[in-house]
Amino acid sequence: MADNGKHTREVLTVLFLCVLWYAVSSSNNVIGKTLLNEFPYPMTMTMVQLLSITLYSGPFFNLYGVRKYVDIGWRYYFKLVIPLAFGKFFASVFSHVSIWKVPVSYAHTVKATMPLFTVILSRLIMGEKQTFKVYLSLIPIITGVAIATVTEISFDMIGLISALMATMGFSLQHIFSKKVLHDTGIHHLRLLHVLGRLALFLFLPVWCFVDLSSLFQHSNLILNNYKILSLLFLDGLLNWLQNIIAFTVLSLVTPLTYAVANASKRIFVIGLSLFILGNPVTLSNVFGMFLAIFGVFYYNKAKYDARKETKKETLLPMTQKAWHGNGTLLYKPLSNGFLANGSNLKDSQSFKIEKNSNLLFV
Secondary structure (H helix, E strand, O other): OHHHHHHHHHHHHHHHHHHHHHHHHHHHHHHHHHHHHHOOOHHHHHHHHHHHHHHHHHHHHHHOOOOOOOOOOHHHHHHHHHHHHHHHHHHHHHHHHHHHHOOHHHHHHHHOOHHHHHHHHHHHHHOOOOOHHHHHHHHHHHHHHHHHHHOOOOOOHHHHHHHHHHHHHHHHHHHHHHHHHHHHOOOHHHHHHHHHHHHHHHHHHHHHHHHHHHHHHOHHHHHOOHHHHHHHHHHHHHHHHHHHHHHHHHHHOOHHHHHHHHHHHHHHHHHHHHHHHOOOOOHHHHHHHHHHHHHHHHHHHHHHHHHHHHHHHHHHHHHHHHEOOOOOEOOOEOOOOEEOOOOEOOOOOOOOOOOOOOOOOO
């Protein structure tokens, strides 16, 4: 009875967090689009978001006892962590440019191509091969985005290219953040803080070169415009908050459940942005959007099935080698890390350890 009550509380907690996540993310996108219509400085918006991560994360994580940093060697730091920080502001800038140039609904439809980038980049960088079902799931994604692009009333080439560049940047972050989390053992929220702070430092010269002089020229208008200042503050706060909520959900559910929840969030963002911002759409445009989202759901299911098959193949040799036909145990793992036949546990093909790693970026 107690287990049922605990399970119910966990389900209700996840549902509450998902609703909060969807609301915060949608509000962040709507506020971002509203702000960019009056304040066309996507670089400055990125700067404010990175500053928010840097300022809020440290005290908040210390208050809630998030595990401290781990020691990362300088060579590894320059090889992976710094490129990840560069990719963070790179993707963020292009993401802001995309919602500045095109409607939020269309930008998020283009971002549904993330599985396509992930499959291609994983193959090129990591040499990973996918199952036929995974490749098949990319067809509705590509088709849906193509239909949405052809029928988009407010189409802009810069907006399309920026959305694709942002999606590629987020895909690269997914791939390399998994490696950093696996290699270093750092808490994913602490890594978010490290990357945000480092990205702020790396991005500062770029922001100064592009936006600073223009902001100085209009400083009186900006500083006296409390609406713009309020929207900048809210955009930074909501962006930081949606990352925290997303990682909390990720820690409570399976990777597949998280992937489905993330895809559902995209539908929520598209729908709410269409309702609040009121950008004109056609039925063909909406069909393309939801076809792309359906492809994302199918991709997540195909990846889940592929992982299950991999686990079966991993466990099968153990089943075949560990038991003789008459029921006699031939390969019994001992507490000292060796098998009963004297071979090392780590060297045996009968035993493989698979570590689950979380995606850092949402």
